[in-house]
Amino acid sequence: MTELIICTTCRTADTPRDQKAAGEILFEAVQAEQALADHADWASVRVRGIACTAGCSRACTVALQAPGKHSYQFGDLVPSEATARQLLDCAALYHRTPDGKLARDARPPLLRNGLLCRLPPAGGQPHMRTVATSARANDLAFSAPEREAVYRAIFERRDMRHFAGGTVDPAVMRRLLMAAHHAPSVGYMQPWRFIRVASRALRADLKALVEQERERTAHALGERGNAFMRLKVEGLMDAAEVWVVALAEGRERHVFGRRTLPQMDLASVACAIQNMWLAARAEGLGMGWVSMFDPKAVAVRLGMPDGAEPVAMLCIGPVHCFYDEPMLEKERWSRRADIDTLLFEDVWGHAWGASSLPTPITDSIS
Ligand SMILES: Cc1cc2nc3c(=O)[nH]c(=O)nc-3n(C[C@H](O)[C@H](O)[C@H](O)COP(=O)(O)O)c2cc1C
Structure with missing residues (x-):
């Protein structure tokens, strides 16, 4: 599950304490957009409000995280419907990536600047953990460390x-x-x-x-x-x-x-x-x-x-x-295509299995 964490206590220095914090306004806007829109992609995102994520000097701040993926924190966001929608789009994009990496140009415009940090996944790459925890398919399979070594290479x-x-x-x-x-x-x-x-x-x-x-x-x-x-x-x-x-x-x-x-x-x-x-x-x-x-x-x-x-x-x-x-x-010459755009079933262009086919990446290919 992808989590979009919004700091609900974020406020600019000149906002009086008795007024609603900008972070809370943003949190409510994101919740409202998610509830109203019939957007299958956004359903994969869990929106959480957290009181203070210690990014006060760069209010409003939000973070994206998911198990086994890189996590991101963004700041300098203005609470608005446009920001709310782009946050959900960005979180949905993040959800579709295998490792959580979001190239700057792939992110919605309001999230191209204001990146505060990107942290690597805890405990290594996701594919490694999948191997370590997956059962051997049959007696002919290599042991987990051997399979890990193959995938690592x-x-x-x-x-x-x-x-x-x-x-x-x-x-x-x-x-x-x-x-x-x-x-x-x-x-x-x-x-x-x-x-x-x-x-x-x-x-x-x-x-x-x-x-x-x-x-x-x-x-x-x-x-x-x-x-x-x-x-x-x-x-x-x-x-x-x-x-x-x-x-x-x-x-x-x-x-x-x-x-x-x-x-x-x-x-x-x-x-x-x-x-x-x-x-x-x-x-x-x-x-x-x-x-x-x-x-x-x-x-x-x-x-x-x-x-x-x-x-x-x-x-x-x-x-x-x-x-x-x-x-x-x-060097931002090109980027890895989303694997789901490359997997078909029976007929070219018909997505494999139950996965919905996201927009293919067609730019930057020479
Ligand atoms: C058939 C083939 C030819 C390639 N020719 C070149 C080349 O002339 N110069 C170069 O810098 N990289 C070349 N590459 C490397 C690709 O640019 C590289 O595989 C791709 O960017 C993906 O990066 P990765 O191999 O680190 O995953 C070639 C790769 C293949 C498979």
Whole structure:
């Protein structure tokens, strides 16, 4: 249950004590809006009035909280019907998020400023607790700590672009490659090939190719080009290891599972890279996938046979820390879509199961 907590004793310094506090007016306005409106979304919100939440200098103050989610406190709110409605909208949005995180631009206008604090969920991320408390589905399931470790790698894996230099123990590197090599592949074709970039000069060449493509991408993005150029998109010169992953030559011979979907070879390589990504996270190593390059130029530079095609430059190595959310989210380039907008049943666009389909996120996607 999502709670919208409203401080009922909040009052501006010049409000006489015998007059109703602004916080109480706001609390009543929110209750009235919730009672009157036929708004299914708002029903998920429990509105609570609390006498003093110690944010007196920033009256009116409100807070949002729910088990396992980040909590928020907002201040400087003016009691009005508009504020009341936007508070309920914001609380409903908060209710739909998996972790409670509310990007500034996603919040209703009156809640974009006045954010006093955001606190992480008590006791860690919600998905971890779900695993710890959920029963094993059957005897074949991993133990709870093992399942937690799997989900931890999935949720804490990040595409890394900042590296701390250093080295990767060849035995660890081999484990990562072995993890990649145990990925599923269409018709078991194992179309992946890995080339280690050992020479600094070759790295610099590859970086120059990425730089060329970065500029072309910025141009193609039009008005978002400048914002794009501010993003860091690779860590080629700082990562301990750089590996190029390529599709092997002669793939046309493999028709099993590819007759109508020839791109399943690329899907298989992506599975291999994801295995490596997760294993690297478990080993405490960062990994970044760089795909901004002209594949023909890279193929020539690495002496690949005709038909082979590079699809990734992987930067791998020690990092100072892992980003706590995708960097493109941190940089406000894009944000994770609400999962319920992506799940259908029987017919495209028909929400899966009983869940109502909230408005899809369509902005910021390039
Ligand atoms: C196929 C593929 C290609 C990618 N290419 C690049 C790239 O060229 N440069 C970059 O900075 N990130 C690249 N990424 C990383 C994505 O930007 C990143 O996965 C996404 O922003 C989500 O962040 P997360 O991986 O930390 O969850 C690529 C990811 C994939 C799956």
